[in-house]
Amino acid sequence: MAKASLVRYRCGECGSVSLSWSGKCPSCGSWGTLYEEREEKEKKTSFKPLAPAALDEVTFPERFPSGLSELDRVLGGGWVAGSVVLIGGEPGIGKSTLLLQVCSFLGEKGTDVLYISGEESAAQVALRAKRLEARGGNLRLLCHDDIDEALSVAADARFVVVDSVQALRSADVGGWPGTISQVRAVTQRCIDFAKEKNVPVVLVGHITKEGQIAGPKLMEHMVDVVLLFSGERTSSYRVLRGVKNRYGSTDEVGLFEMSERGLSPVVDPSSLYWSGVESSVSGVAMGVVLEGSRPLVAEIQCLACPTPFPYPKRTARGIETSRVQLLLAVLERRCGCFSRTHDVYVNVVGGLQVRDPAVDLPLALALVSALKDVPLRPDLCMVGEVGLAGEVRPAPRTHLRIREASRLGFCRALVSSAERDMSRVEGVEIIAVKSLREAMGVVMR
Structure with missing residues (x-):
């Protein structure tokens, strides 16, 4: 069977493919980023039915647990046989x-595990395993940078970790490890191995300074699951989010706490983002947001300061600045609450990144409280989306949110009057409002 050598050029910035070389990429316009690729393609002379x-x-x-409940939540129930999972995150994030904790758990359960490291030596990995008290006679370690030779050792393994995909190389493709062609070849080799042996393969990926997984975007399309591991360097808490999941939802979030003995699941996530201390300071409102199927109490803090400059400042952390500007416009136009002479600062306590539209109502009332310097009731939580007409719209799964607020001691809940399923939650007074102006009249008494 004859072989034909196909020569093409791939951009190291955007990953686009061109059949001829040029100094400038025709897709993204970057200079000097086209690299030659050679692919040996067999010419088929016959076809199998x-x-x-x-x-x-x-x-x-088949699914089996990972040993960490928060990781199982994000995966959709555990590892799937034959799947390829890509985990990305900043250096040193965990x-x-x-x-390694997952490998130790599976090794203790009798699963043959192979940990392939292309970046660290065996002594470095063993030192981390000693700190984590990782055990398991079925856990094997291989420090090598050739993916083909490494996977040949994994013939009997039932769980494989490749750390990292940018540090390994394939002998079939030229170039240094970490280049576009090498990353794609290593990923494809791992996918072929996982499907052939029907075992889960986990790839560790680097990320760029923009927070995206390094390498071609095609790599994220090739794998089955893409997870992002993030967290503040000054905080011991870590967040695991699903970006892509062929076996479950991408809305779930896993929360971990880093300690000397590794990562442990957070039992009460709401305690991370709410101090629980009653305060009579203006500009503070409590909302209940959903991260996947999990309700979290979020503390929204706003500060309004008079400014002599003609262009007031709008700064937000943990929430989109455009959402703050939109609600300020709604407050001015529909409620007569002006903010043109004030700098406005917004913060979500605990570093929580809020994307849930149901945070509109607590955010708007926190802005009103800050502008008028009138504190809100500390036992009041709010759930609702605010429209451009100033109406308060219902939020999904409001009953679940209010039950979480009740568990944390809130006695009142401000919701939309359009809520249909508002069965009584014991110990919580439900206050229904139609518009933002009506909500202001309730909380500003």
């Missing part, structure tokens, strides 16, 4: 620590 399978005869993949 295909045998499609009936949908009812297809078996479902990716290797997380996976």
Whole structure:
């Protein structure tokens, strides 16, 4: 069977492919980023008949737990046999620590585990394992940078970790490890191994300074699951988010606490973002947001300061600045609450990044409280989306949110009057409002 050598050029910035070389990438316009790729393609002289399978005869993949409840939540129930999972995060955030804990748990359960490290020596990995008190006679370690040779050792393994995909190389492709062609080749080799052996393969990926996973975007399309591990360097808490998941939802969030003995799941997530201390300071409002299926109490803090400058400042942390500006416009136009002479600062306590539209109502009332310097009731939580007409719209799963607020001791809940399923929550007084102006009349008494 003859082989034909296909030569093409791939951009190291955007990953686009061109059949001829040029100094400037035709897609993104970057200079000097086209690298040559050679692919040996076999010319097929005959075709084998295909045998499609009936949908009812297809078996479902096997799942097994990881040993960390928060990781299982994000994965959708645990590892899936034959899947390829990509975990990305900043250097030192805890990716290797997380996976080494998983490998130790599976090794103690009798699963044959292979940890392939292309960045660290065996002594460095063993030192981390000693600190984490990782055990398991079925956990094997291989420090090598050739993916083909490394996977040849993993023939009997039932769980494989590759740390990291940018540090390994494939002999079939030229270039240094970490280049576009090498990253794609290493990823494809791991995918072929996972599907052939029907074992989960976990890839560790680097990220760029923009927070994106380094390498071609095609890599994220190739794998089954993409997870991002993040957290503040000054905080011991870590957040695991699902970006892509072929076996579950991408809305779930896993919360971990880093300690000397590794990562442990956070039992009460709401305690991270709410101090629980009653305060009579203006500009503070409590909302209940959903992260996947998990309700979290978020403390919204606003500060309004008079400014002599004609262009007031709008600064927000933990929430989009455009949402703050939109609500300030609604307050001015629909409620007569002016902010043109004030600098406005907004903060979500605890470093929580809020994207839930149901935070509109607590954010708007926190802005009103800051502008008028009138504190809100500390036992009042708020759930609702605010429209441009000033109306308060219902939020999804409001009953679940209010139950979480009740557990934390809130006695009153401000919601939209359009809520349909508002069965009584014991110990919580439900206050229904139609508009933002009406909500201001309730909380500003």
